[in-house]
Amino acid sequence: MSQPPALHSASVQSASDLPRHCSFEPADWRLLSQFWFPVAIAADLEKGPLGAVLLDEKLVVYRSGEEIVVAADLCPHRGVPLSMGERDGDGIRCIYHGLRFGAGGRCDQVPASPDMRIPDRLHLKTYPATLKYGLVWTRLRPPAEPSPLHEIPDMPRWEAPDFQQINCPSIDIGGFAGRQLEGFIDVAHFGFVHLGTFGDPANTAVPSYSPVTNAVGFSVDYRSTVANYPIGVASNAPEGFIWLRHFEVHLPFTASITVHFPNYGLLVVMNCASPMTSRLTRLFCPIVRNFDKHIPIEAVHDFNRRVFEEDRFVVEAQKPEYLPLDPTLEAHIPADRSSIAYRRGLRALGFSPIFAA
Ligand code: FES
Ligand SMILES: [Fe+2]
Incomplete structure (x- = not known):
């Protein structure tokens, strides 16, 4: 990854290239403006x-x-x-x-x-x-040093044959895109936040997992026994089925999850958090799947919205509203490996310790 500009040198630049009423730190805005x-x-x-x-x-x-x-x-x-x-x-x-x-x-x-x-x-x-x-x-500005990071993120299997493409209506969230994205890759909240959709309050322990860094962020294979069926839908998973959730994170605000269902079913959900301001995010969410294709897509829209509304409730309440990239500013638990990899990746890109304050 390219070496980021030093904050102090960026902050003395003229503010004339910034939008009126810019809600970001000038140096953060100048970096963000180079992404799609x-x-x-x-x-x-x-x-x-x-x-x-x-x-x-x-x-x-x-x-x-x-x-x-x-x-x-x-x-x-x-x-x-x-x-x-x-x-x-x-x-x-x-x-x-x-x-x-x-x-x-x-x-x-x-x-x-x-x-x-x-x-x-x-x-x-x-x-x-x-x-x-x-x-x-x-994107608002061409990148100073083009790299794979400055390409549009890949969505696994969007073009794959036999996969159904679905575009959910966007969702506006009164919070920072970094907080929202971090919630998407968080695996410790299912049994607390998603009780109305797929979470299991009796299954909250997070097995160990290891993020692997790459040119655009990192990927994670997370294996657990937490099912991905909507509550009330009968599971056809065999006893003891291990659910693989594969995450791909493309810094700064895009990630996808590929959920491996029984019988080779695959569901891919892309979380594209578009930063309208530092306090308002428009979430776009393309989905593909190779099963249940006969079910009306309105049902997918509805389930997806309910899951993200559960997350929205939390993201809009988090304080501070910005994303603390300095590890000493919040406390951490072993289940936070993805969150820590995310913050570390953002810091390496040169975003300020109090990102988007
Ligand atoms: S303001 Fe005159 S045409 Fe738009
Ligand atoms: Fe969530």
């Missing part, structure tokens, strides 16, 4: 432009034919948010004076002055847009 994050579910763009927020930057996301455009949510004419506008042909139209913007964020109509040559100043400030896993991903 999802900002919209592609299917939702059929209805028209969508507003989004990434790292305190307000964005508009829209379709222009086959192209997806991510741009600053600000009409260059008089500053009205374009997310208030509507789709118009292959573009979107501002609600105030009707300027239209199309492919590449280019203004292509000025109704009040139809014959004027359109100056560059009227084109939108755009960001790269990539469609992956049914999500629109963007």
Whole structure:
């Protein structure tokens, strides 16, 4: 991994490259702005432009034919948010004076002055847009030193034959993305937090496991007897079945879990925590599975939402709201190996000890 910039040198840079009302430490923001994050579910763009927020930057996301455009949510004419506008042909139209913007964020109509040559100043400030896993991903700044970390994270088996692709509605969480992601890879809370979905209060001991670091974060094989069936659904696991949960963490805020069910069933859930601000996270959650494909996807959406709502309740209550990367700031237990590997990985990237304060 590349050597991070020293915090003191970053903090004396001009703040002019930061969003207005930036809620992150400037040095943390500058590092975070170099990663891809999802900002919209592609299917939702059929209805028209969508507003989004990434790292305190307000964005508009829209379709222009086959192209997806991510741009600053600000009409260059008089500053009205374009997310208030509507789709118009292959573009979107501002609600105030009707300027239209199309492919590449280019203004292509000025109704009040139809014959004027359109100056560059009227084109939108755009960001790269990539469609992956049914999500629109963007990043605010190019990476200073490109590395695998600065690629869009891999989702295991998204393209695999015989797997059903599901995109759950996003969930907004009033907490920091780092706290949310850490909860996703935490294996000691199932029997306490997830009692309404799959947790077993009689099975709370965490067997030993070992995170293995790699170029983008780390992976973990976690084996236990905690089943992954919704409560009330009859298990078809043989007596003593060992459940393997394989985690892949791609720093800073993406992880996937692959749950190995009996009879070679596989369920992959990707946790893409998109930091809207340092205190607000939009969680996107693509899923694939190779079993139960006849069950309506609304049931998957519902179960997934209930699991993440159970987590949300905790994440929104955690204090401090930031993620303490200095190991002396919170107490730890042996079951926290993933959490410790996560914080260590973030620290190695150069994030501040009080991350996103
Ligand atoms: S403010 Fe958008 S067209 Fe005038
Ligand atoms: Fe959880």
